[in-house]
Amino acid sequence: MAARPKIGFIGVGMMGQLAHLANYARLRDSGDCEIAGVSDLQPLLARAVGKKYNVHVYENNAQLLADPTVNAVVCIQQWPNNYQLVKQILQAGKSVLTEKPMVGRLDEAQELMALAREKGLLYAVGFMKRYDTGVELARQLLNEVRASDELGPLLSVDAQCDGGDWLQNTGTPIKVDNTTPLPPLCPTYPDGCTTPQQQAAYGYLVNIFAHNINLCHYLLGSEMTVYAAQFQADHSMQALLRHEGVPVTVRGASSFSPDWREYTTFTFQRGELIIKTPVPMNRQQAARVIVTRSSQRGYVTTEYHAPIDWAFFREAQGFVRALTGEQLLRAPAETCLWDVRVMERIIQIAEVL
Numbered sequence: 022m023a024a025r026p027k028i029g030f031i032g033v034g035m036m037g038q039l040a041h042l043a044n045y046a047r048l049r050d051s052g053d054c055e056i057a058g059v060s061d062l063q064p065l066l067a068r069a070v071g072k073k074y075n076v077h078v079y080e081n082n083a084q085l086l087a088d089p090t091v092n093a094v095v096c097i098q099q100w101p102n103n104y105q106l107v108k109q110i111l112q113a114g115k116s117v118l119t120e121k122p123m124v125g126r127l128d129e130a131q132e133l134m135a136l137a138r139e140k141g142l143l144y145a146v147g148f149m150k151r152y153d154t155g156v157e158l159a160r161q162l163l164n165e166v167r168a169s170d171e172l173g174p175l176l177s178v179d180a181q182c183d184g185g186d187w188l189q190n191t192g193t194p195i196k197v198d199n200t201t202p203l204p205p206l207c208p209t210y211p212d213g214c215t216t217p218q219q220q221a222a223y224g225y226l227v228n229i230f231a232h233n234i235n236l237c238h239y240l241l242g243s244e245m246t247v248y249a250a251q252f253q254a255d256h257s258m259q260a261l262l263r264h265e266g267v268p269v270t271v272r273g274a275s276s277f278s279p280d281w282r283e284y285t286t287f288t289f290q291r292g293e294l295i296i297k298t299p300v301p302m303n304r305q306q307a308a309r310v311i312v313t314r315s316s317q318r319g320y321v322t323t324e325y326h327a328p329i330d331w332a333f334f335r336e337a338q339g340f341v342r343a344l345t346g347e348q349l350l351r352a353p354a355e356t357c358l359w360d361v362r363v364m365e366r367i368i369q370i371a372e373v374l
């Protein structure tokens with residue numbers, strides 16, 4: 022791989038522009054990567070975005086994928102498009118990064134992962150919270166307290182996301198007036214997920230709680246099992262899981278708030294560690310980590326503030342460094358596939374009210 026990988030973009034909608042292309046443009050300007058160009062089913066949008074970021078505009082995806090100078094593609098789409106597009110990208114011999122969730126079904130995830138392996142390509146999923154500086158610190162602290170047994174045994178994990186304003190100071194993406202009608206999305210669902218209520222619940226699960234499940238997997242280090250779940254369609258949910266005998270709850274409600282309310286709590290016999298993950302699109306926040314330890318004088322609570330850096334920027338940096346071989350991917354398809362299996366299981370056993 023070249024020292025400066027050349028990256029193409031398929032899909033320059035809101036997230037494609039603000040959370041991805043803008044960060045790769047920074048990395049291009051600092052000499053870390055090259056941007057081959059962009060492609061979007063809305064040609065006017067592609068042209069306007071290409072002009073703003075001073076990048077080439079391909080006529081279509083096929084032209085981008087046929088460009089032998091492109092090493093990798095950042096494919097930022099609504100999730101139902103991921104399976105078909107990632108297959109085309111990998112078949113064209115390019116590494117790929119998509120947004121989350123990976124795909125709708127486990128068999129699709131397994132097929133794509135096998136294809137990436139067969140071709141020797143990188144397949145990254147956009148779970149940017151793994152790149153958050155606070156999450157990085159929390160993982161380190163968690164591993165330390167578990168190895169030293171300082172807080173005693175881990176008793177439970179609770180991952181909660183009640184949402185809120187996820188945009189805050191994000192800026193405005195380019196929009197075009199004359200939009201080209203897009204083909205309808207054709208989501209694929211796990212076997213048994215057939216009713217409109219189940220499908221709405223699954224959409225809610227994979228859009229929001231994929232992050233929380235993914236973060237638990239990252240912090241715990243191996244796959245969880247599922248044993249109960251309940252949804253009020255796409256308004257609220259709770260799922261009961263287990264990791265090596267420790268109960269894990271994933272839960273939340275879809276509610277409005279000026280704050281972003283997302284917490285992952287590890288409760289130990291003699292203390293706890295809480296991670297407050299920030300507003301996803303806010304460039305000026307990192308996760309806060311709060312550790313409470315019991316002492317002879319009572320409980321001592323320490324709040325840790327990691328350096329501020331935007332998780333989406335660090336994710337872009339991580340993908341570029343993985344392409345050059347400097348660093349391993351932090352959210353590779355291999356481990357993000359655990360989330361797909363867990364989410365399939367959740368919807369298959371869930372009571373959907």
Ligand SMILES: NC(=O)c1ccc[n+]([C@@H]2O[C@H](COP(=O)([O-])OP(=O)(O)OC[C@H]3O[C@@H](n4cnc5c(N)ncnc54)[C@H](O)[C@@H]3O)[C@@H](O)[C@H]2O)c1
Nearest residue numbers: 032033034035036037061062063097098099100120121301
């Ligand atoms: N990580 C996070 O916290 C987070 C937050 C919000 C959204 N997301 C994810 O990002 C995804 C994308 O969001 P968005 O707001 O950018 O969506 P969007 O609909 O604005 O953008 C998708 C773009 O892809 C284009 N497109 C559609 N089909 C195409 C095709 N076959 N080939 C080329 N281009 C095509 C569309 O014209 C559009 O411009 C969401 O579905 C969600 O999964 C993640």
